[in-house]
Amino acid sequence: MTKVGLNLLDQTFETLKAEGKTALMPFITMGDPDPETTVEILLQLERAGADIVELGVPYSDPLADGPVIQRASERALVRQITIPKCLEIAQAARERGVKLPYVLFTYYNPVLQLGLESFFELVYDAGISGLIIPDLPYEESQEVLRLADQFNIKLIPLVAPTSRDRVARIVEYARGFIYCVSSVGVTGERASFHQSVDEFIKSVKEQTNLPVAVGFGISSHEQVSHFSEFCDGVVVGSAIVRKIEDTLPLLKDEATKEQGLLQIHDFVAQLKSGNS
């Protein structure tokens, strides 16, 4: 019962590569501030020129995340946003016309509690193309990888500047794309990056034929533009989640909701404008 067929994520990277473009990959926390607004935000992301979207599952103990995404998780968890709920939101956005490939970003424990088989059936049915589990290093990922392959869902690994000799082994088991962590640390905007990050990413590129994306800390169109020169994808997370946070007062009021959504759109569009 292996699922076959084209994976939307692979297709998108192929198309962009043919056009010589880099994917802009926003991350948002699902259900922040509420499921309906997340659907609206997904529509805006696509309209603003996002190519792939990372759907963050809120978690009580997000080890790899800085304060901005921690706060978003807390806001979403007040509404009991579970994995099935996240997938409902993703599907609702599809029904509203969103065509972006979905990459689900979740810590391992919520996956484990659903049961691995049930989890993959759910994400497959919801049209998820890729999966990132930040606390599941490849040593612990065999069973998840086996099922992910079976369901044709790409298990995307993270590599960090500290991975060194591990990179070769990690890319060997990689699917979809390689997610390079820009610097040693948790998620969150960074004013600048160490020069060595460029060399690190280039060295990863030399070891794989898969697309290579960079994330953690990227927040401005200058940074997006810089990394677009040599990366296949650029992830912007905390900066967008913070923008959503800043816009909360507008989003919560029906009279100003459109205005808030427009601000989020403009922020992402402006990241993209450095992406051309």
Place this chain on the structure above:
Amino acid sequence: MTQVPDEHGRFGPFGGRYVPETLMNALFELENSYKQYQDDPDFQNEINYLLKQYSGRETPLYYAERLTEQLGGAKIYLKREDLNHTGAHKINNAIGQGILAKRMGKKKVIAETGAGQHGVATATVAALLGLECKVFMGEEDTKRQQLNVFRMKLLGAEVVPVMSGTRTLKDACNEALRYWVSNVQDTFYILGSATGPHPYPMMVRNFQRIIGDETRRQILESEGRLPEMLVAAVGGGSNAIGMFYPFVEDTSVQLVGVEAAGRGVDTEYHAATMTKGTKGVFQGSMSYLLQDAFGQVLPAHSISAGLDYPGIGPEHSYLKDIKRAKYYPITDKEALDALQLLSRTEGIIPALESAHAVAQVVKLAPSMTRDQVIVICLSGRGDKDVESIMAYTEGEGLV
């Protein structure tokens, strides 16, 4: 019985290394250094010297005669870890990891702390070894344990109040791990319990096994035989695993872990991971865990800040599943009653954590016979808790 953990850090299905990729090489580096020094006589001598001359080991195995009389059953001994320098067993592990940090050339150490005992122990060792020290402590706990906060500062450590989540031990652990992710190149994380990713549960157990090793020698001296039962409190479980481990093969010795039932295991306010938890991955390892059906970690509650933790060390989960150890819940009230009983019968004020172990013995000892022997791990002294005991007992009209 096979040796645990295996090379993947597994205790049966439990343990492992569930951490962000950024930390993986640091964990391997730590494991390799630990293995290299573990059997190095020089390293062992340095640790043993400090345990003896600095911390005052070995700690006494004291026959609690009046408590025994009072309960009218088994003969009760107390392993006096409360008599260690800094007042708890935590120093055993802090000395071990501190010296390992120094050998590895790390100048900066970090630690998490709940009640403050591990924080104080780490700050102490950092002062002794000339290391820069940062301790992460839930903001809620900094209020409950103000004295320990001041103590750490006095020792030259920086105390970082953690404002995220429930602002207790679990969040202090998260924040210490996040800080380590960001500063892994020059920082050594002195983890205080037998929890977290491999190799920590194994390493902490090995640094704490001195409790059980001494107990074994001492009880053979005083009783000429092994005890029927060992009883120890379990939060993350470092004092308990240190006490249990040297006895695991001795199947005649019952191993009893005592967890915090808070206001009761049928309320929302407890830390009874073994009684109410299910298997999950939390803070780097697979173990039992208090969580909801969708894998969100539930807040724990205990009057004792050191037991106020929704997880437990993976080796305990393993011992439970293979039915080698049993785990029982004790409520805040039962622990406080036991604390007062031990204070009045023996003149020893135990830490609230250790009082949970005493409370379980209050339940078990009377049904045992005079020729049976129980050893309680009295993991820490109660000085740090006097204020919170006062607040509670006045509120409940216990005194």
